[in-house]
Amino acid sequence: MVGAAAGVEAGTWANAGAGAAVEAHAAEISAGSSGVVSGAPSEVNYETERLRAVIWAYPPDRRYALAAMQDIQHNFDYLPQAGLKLLAEYMGCPVVQLYSMATFYKALSLVPKGRHIIKVCDGTACHIKSSQNLIDGIQRDLGIRPGDTTADGQFSVETVNCLGTCALAPVLLVDGTHFGKVTMGKLPEIIDSYRMESGDVEGGLTEGGSVVGGSGEGGLVNGEVEDSLAEGGRDE
């Protein structure tokens, strides 16, 4: 894992600057070039069309492996094993290196994540404000610890280091919505609002991409908060 990580940092797997080459490659595909086919595996057994659509959008060069993995993650919400094998064949690199990258980057997952992602900030400010109590409370409510997903696939729980809203500690992020000054009394209410099976959050607790709880418990702070969990973040 360390080797792969070093490779990423050194730019071996960098996806930065991939845009122009990817666009050129896409144009090549559109023009009917056979270049794509030459780099493609002959046998694919798993969700072939969707995986091909994602992977073949990139040039068959290992420099684009990380970008392709992020794209697969985005489309499948995790990295299917068959997808990594397909990508390794296409990029011409050992699949074990892709697995190393997948375990190194927090934004990448080898297992399907839940429909709702609860991120508990356990950075210094939130830790001082008893974020561990929230983690324990989530475990009591959902029966899972950080890194796990409920058996019904509804929730995944993760911890993060800082969401950039320390003044609102302790902070939760659920599907992109920040909840600040979360109390143990408020926690079940937040979780329950996501249990509703209507497709989206109901109950008036949340506003997409907003901070909830900043103007006193249950209050709403204006202004959007940048999601500090950028894809490709190091797993620390």
Ligand code: FES
């Ligand atoms: S430490 Fe939790 S938001 Fe900064």
